[in-house]
Amino acid sequence: MMPEIIECEEFEELSVRVSALLEDGELRLDERITTKGYLAAAMKGGQITLRATKYVGTIPLTSEISVRVKPRATIANLSYMLVRSGIIPTAISGFSRGYLPRFTAADNVEKIYGRSLIDGAKLIAKRGFMKEYIRPPNPSPWRGRLLASDTIRRHTAKGVRYRHEFDHSTLSPSTIENIALKAALYQTKRWFHENDRRNPIIGEAKAILHDLWPVADWKGRRSDLVSRLAQRIRTLSPQLPHYRDPLWASLLILQSTLPEVGFDGFVRLDSLIVDISSVFEAYLRKELADKLRPHGYTVEDGNKVPAPFFIDARIFTVHPDIVIKKDGKIVALLDAKYKPDPKEQDRYEVLSFMDAMGVSIGGFVCPAIENDTSRYLGETASGKRLVSLRHDLSVADPVVESDRFAQNVLRMLAGDRTFI
Incomplete structure (x- = not known):
């Protein structure tokens, strides 16, 4: 269930009923918000009065209620401004908002979405990497699953009636999803190694990459991998919902792009909070x-x-x-x-x-x-x-x-x- 969204503008006050912020009888605000000063809070007349500060974006209060702070000035392309300014927005990992599939090129996407990628990849590793039947490039004879109908159909189309050959595939984790995840993890690890060597993300990425050793490396063009990944995300099985967010993060990192912050749509990504x-x-x-x-x-x-x-x-x-x-x-x-x-x-x-x-x-x-x-x-x-x-x-x-x-x-x- 999507959280309730309350809208306001920068530096505007809004009142929230206390009951909406109670969990198991206790007042609990998301600690990522209370420690960062994204909203100023005060108690007035039995209600909690929140005042938006200089930040804009969708800010979670609890798992059921959030505040969307809009810029006072109409901004046609906030993502373009972010890229040109070099200011790093805060990505709240695990809390998503919707974006239209419009992206802007940036050179620091790893820093913004690296944490989301790592956390999502950890969950995938815990539940197990997806597998599917894949034809190996240099198959060994008499291995894998027999695909007689596919073999006959292929040769019949060429007018070949008999062929002493067996076509087969092997159950493998080297799917496009896992290959893209591995490539994005390598890119993230490399970025932090060059720009922030003391960040613990480097060690976490190494551990996940160790688990991904059976997955093949991508040998083709990066653009082809991005194109195939974009297609696979849209047809991802409902049985693999834990793959969706880290794959979107992988797509952004592999393309070095940011989502168009000012628009809402159907792509679910980490909520970005911007010091406008x-x-x-x-x-x-x-x-x-x-x-x-x-x-x-x-x-x-x-x-x-x-x-x-x-x-x-x-x-x-x-x-x-x-x-x-x-x-x-x-x-x-x-x-x-x-x-x-x-x-x-x-x-x-x-x-x-x-x-x-x-x-x-x-x-x-x-x-x-x-x-x-x-x-x-x-x-x-x-x-x-x-x-x-x-x-x-x-x-x-x-x-x-x-x-x-x-x-x-x-x-x-x-x-x-x-x-x-």
């Missing part, structure tokens, strides 16, 4: 860096290289999200704000960044909601010019929107007060 504000910030920085490089500018993350707030003390530092340089000198600052409009405190914060880093041009980047447009805010008495730029996340073509955003940044750097 961090994705927005990193995505803008990546896009701007690529677009401004041909114009002689470099774009850096001020959070990684903070600047001192005071010139005579380094106790306090400033951390602008986007630092724009030319010829090694800082020329402008931008702060990504995933909110409809910056507040007064936000303006003071950016002005303090500009003062500390000695620049006269700066501003905000916010998602465009409805008819919001980029605009010039004004100039302070000390000569600091502040702008408010918008980036539309709801457009069908994010590349075109990134080009427009970069053009507005170039206008800001040139001192223009009008934007497109």
Whole structure:
């Protein structure tokens, strides 16, 4: 039975009756949620009030009730933003949600879906690997199951009436499902060995691969394996439900793809929880860096290289999200704000960044909601010019929107007060 889904938007409050969260008379929330801060909880008037924080996605509260947190801004392609930003979403292993079969290429799928693959493969190993009758490539005579009808049919089709030959197959675990599982495990183990050698997933993958030694390695093209696996998943026997999730994880890993996060459909995969504000910030920085490089500018993350707030003390530092340089000198600052409009405190914060880093041009980047447009805010008495730029996340073509955003940044750097 599918869990009940309660929908809300980021930073929105919702009330849940206590009885819905009781299991055997005790209040039990999924520990993966309570320890990560995906939702803030408080008790009010006999009800538990939950407040969505900066995360979006389908978040399980118990086995029977979940909360789907939607982004405040309409985002046409969240998976594309994830890939471009490099931000790793959290995959809650064992809790699935639906996706349409739309995928986006990524280079860190092993980190996201590796745990799901390992856990699913462990369950398969515990229950036993599936087998089917397979014709071996170099069969030994007089072994396996006699398939007289198949042999006769094959030769009759060629006009051969008599043939001194027996056709046979052998019960083997070298099915496409197990071969793909083995290939995905090898790829996951290799990725973690290269990027995170201390992760226990490496040892777990080795143990499962040891159990898979009777399964043949795939010798053909990777694309052929992916194609055959996709066909077999859709026709998987109802008697093998424990194979379905790890095979979908294998398909994603072998293709190096992420599911299209913003859509719901019939493909069941681990629920992804996304820190949308961090994705927005990193995505803008990546896009701007690529677009401004041909114009002689470099774009850096001020959070990684903070600047001192005071010139005579380094106790306090400033951390602008986007630092724009030319010829090694800082020329402008931008702060990504995933909110409809910056507040007064936000303006003071950016002005303090500009003062500390000695620049006269700066501003905000916010998602465009409805008819919001980029605009010039004004100039302070000390000569600091502040702008408010918008980036539309709801457009069908994010590349075109990134080009427009970069053009507005170039206008800001040139001192223009009008934007497109």
